[in-house]
Amino acid sequence: MIVLDDRADDRTRADRLVGDVTDGILSGLFAPGDRLDEASLAERYGVSRTPVREALRRLASSGLVETRPRRGTVVASLTPERLAELFGAMAELEATCARLCALSMSPVERRRLEDHHAAMETLVSAEDVDGFVSANLAFHTQIYAGAHNGHLAEIAAGLRTRLMPYRRAQFRMAGRLPRSHAEHGAVVSAILAADAGAAHGAMLRHVSLVEDSFERLALRRPR
Amino acid sequence: MIVLDDRADDRTRADRLVGDVTDGILSGLFAPGDRLDEASLAERYGVSRTPVREALRRLASSGLVETRPRRGTVVASLTPERLAELFGAMAELEATCARLCALSMSPVERRRLEDHHAAMETLVSAEDVDGFVSANLAFHTQIYAGAHNGHLAEIAAGLRTRLMPYRRAQFRMAGRLPRSHAEHGAVVSAILAADAGAAHGAMLRHVSLVEDSFERLALRRPR
DNA sequence: CGGGGACATATTGTATGCAATTAAAGTCTT
DNA sequence: AAGACTTTAATTGCATACAATATGTCCCCG
Structure with missing residues (x-):
């Protein structure tokens, strides 16, 4: 069987997304205050919303983004x-x-x-x-x-x-x-x-x- | 006009589950080492697996449970x-x-x-x-x-x-x-x-x- | 009788569809 | 014309269906 680039390791898609979005924030691709829309991220990284949601939740608990119920997620902007x-x-x-x-x-x-x-x-x-x-x-x-x-x-x-x-x-x-x-x-x-x-x-x-x-x-x- | 307790319940199901499962762990209902199966928790609390998963992930990031990819979640047992x-x-x-x-x-x-x-x-x-x-x-x-x-x-x-x-x-x-x-x-x-x-x-x-x-x-x- | 492997089962990971809520645009009244 | 209400669009929350993987069982072979 031909295995495409997807099977490099046993990390889950959400795991990889956490890394990717973190890099995006640290590199300035996503600036503080930017809205992180689930659908757009899903499309950008070629996955469904589910792993995107999980990644965003994890980033929120690490403080890199802020999520408010039903109001979406933004890159944390520190005063x-x-x-x-x-x-x-x-x-x-x-x-x-x-x-x-x-x-x-x-x-x-x-x-x-x-x-x-x-x-x-x-x-x-x-x-x-x-x-x-x-x-x-x-x-x-x-x-x-x-x-x-x-x-x-x-x-x-x-x-x-x-x-x-x-x-x-x-x-x-x-x-x-x-x-x-x-x-x-x-x-x-x-x-x-x-x-x-x-x-x-x-x-x-x-x-x-x-x-x-x-x-x-x-x-x-x-x- | 009538905006009394707008804060009444904007908590999401996952929010409530975090509290419930935390209580369950602190009260001993779930003992360290116990397996926290998503489907069972979903049934027990009358919700679908989706909010259960989110709650488990949050508990994991707070250290109360441990999740390993594709191997499920168990109540963290501290050595x-x-x-x-x-x-x-x-x-x-x-x-x-x-x-x-x-x-x-x-x-x-x-x-x-x-x-x-x-x-x-x-x-x-x-x-x-x-x-x-x-x-x-x-x-x-x-x-x-x-x-x-x-x-x-x-x-x-x-x-x-x-x-x-x-x-x-x-x-x-x-x-x-x-x-x-x-x-x-x-x-x-x-x-x-x-x-x-x-x-x-x-x-x-x-x-x-x-x-x-x-x-x-x-x-x-x-x- | 013990060990290894194929199969079956259970459970997690992911995708998608629908419902609920928010934010915004537009309309109407005063 | 300004403000409030209604309606509309967009986005999140949740549920369910499907796919992939780990685990357990049974059988076959030694």
């Missing part, structure tokens, strides 16, 4: 206040993870974190923004994992993806790379020294500074 | 490790909120918190467990609100609800009421003194102790 809350929550969560890392990371984990941070130095000198962005994600993921609390890690990672679209241009700001790297250094040192308070503070400062740079960006290009 | 993670995450979140309270509660909020705590003294002396449980929820809710971060508050409140069934019997343990009240006292003092570190520590200890008492309970009555 500046709400956005600040999300950034603040993420900063606190990451700081908490860093604190737990300082307390409970295994020697191997500490070593890997140190190595990873050292390796990022190269990316900074080369001004390899894309490489840094990707390594940065890995760095923070290591922090989540080092907290040894899967649920905290889930929450933090979820928040990070959700805030991704609002952070894209950040690392392209002049001098942001070396600064981020230096801040990472403070976090790593504190964790290696098992200084919980310092790790918390350093991470809180780091993520909050990223937030600041976002806000300056947002002010320059409102809406 | 002891997973449960410990959830309690740990809640402890950290509440501690973070307490820390933020110490830093940023308004004078009015501090006053209200102090008053509320003082009023709980009466419930302790009277050994009014139900009253204390309810006042306890209000106490922690004030802490969430005092952090001035709606998203953190949402996460913390969600976790608290999810863990509710595992905490029910706790306050009935001998001597738990006065002890909890004393721990609250430490938190309140630290917040009133604007001592962020102490507030964090006191809340972390408080919630972790509650967790301990749960674990002793769970060990005594396994499954």
Whole structure:
């Protein structure tokens, strides 16, 4: 039997739609406030309304879109206040993870974190923004994992993806790379020294500074 | 003209099912590990499979049930490790909120918190467990609100609800009421003194102790 | 007597049709 | 001409039918 492109994996259509629509939102194809009409999405992706509905419901529970009964779904548009809350929550969560890392990371984990941070130095000198962005994600993921609390890690990672679209241009700001790297250094040192308070503070400062740079960006290009 | 309770019932069937099935799980009607078959649920609640599916998906995203593609849905059974993670995450979140309270509660909020705590003294002396449980929820809710971060508050409140069934019997343990009240006292003092570190520590200890008492309970009555 | 495989059954995933509700356009009255 | 009511179009909510897949059973073979 000839199997067309449809049978690549056992993921359901709704699963794939969640990914596709998420990408659409993150890429700007669907802008905040845009109406996500079930029939149009179904046609666009070549499926029926049923899996589209399921995907939209899941996106709603993750906060990427907002659905009101019988009134349809729109891409979530975050008010500046709400956005600040999300950034603040993420900063606190990451700081908490860093604190737990300082307390409970295994020697191997500490070593890997140190190595990873050292390796990022190269990316900074080369001004390899894309490489840094990707390594940065890995760095923070290591922090989540080092907290040894899967649920905290889930929450933090979820928040990070959700805030991704609002952070894209950040690392392209002049001098942001070396600064981020230096801040990472403070976090790593504190964790290696098992200084919980310092790790918390350093991470809180780091993520909050990223937030600041976002806000300056947002002010320059409102809406 | 006559627009009294327009909010009467715009809830969808799926909305109601989420509530019903949640109650069923929390009340023990559906035990962890039980299979939640779409057709049976549809018949039981007198609806079609469509809203049942939607409700199950939402419950899955809240963590109350687990769904695997083409393999159906079962009531989530938390392993002891997973449960410990959830309690740990809640402890950290509440501690973070307490820390933020110490830093940023308004004078009015501090006053209200102090008053509320003082009023709980009466419930302790009277050994009014139900009253204390309810006042306890209000106490922690004030802490969430005092952090001035709606998203953190949402996460913390969600976790608290999810863990509710595992905490029910706790306050009935001998001597738990006065002890909890004393721990609250430490938190309140630290917040009133604007001592962020102490507030964090006191809340972390408080919630972790509650967790301990749960674990002793769970060990005594396994499954 | 045990194991592997084909078949049967049950359950989920998807599509489609209909009903209910909302938002909007148009009409009528004052 | 402005506002309110009626009507109309569009979209969501729900039900049902069909398709695809996992699970359980039975038989055959070793």
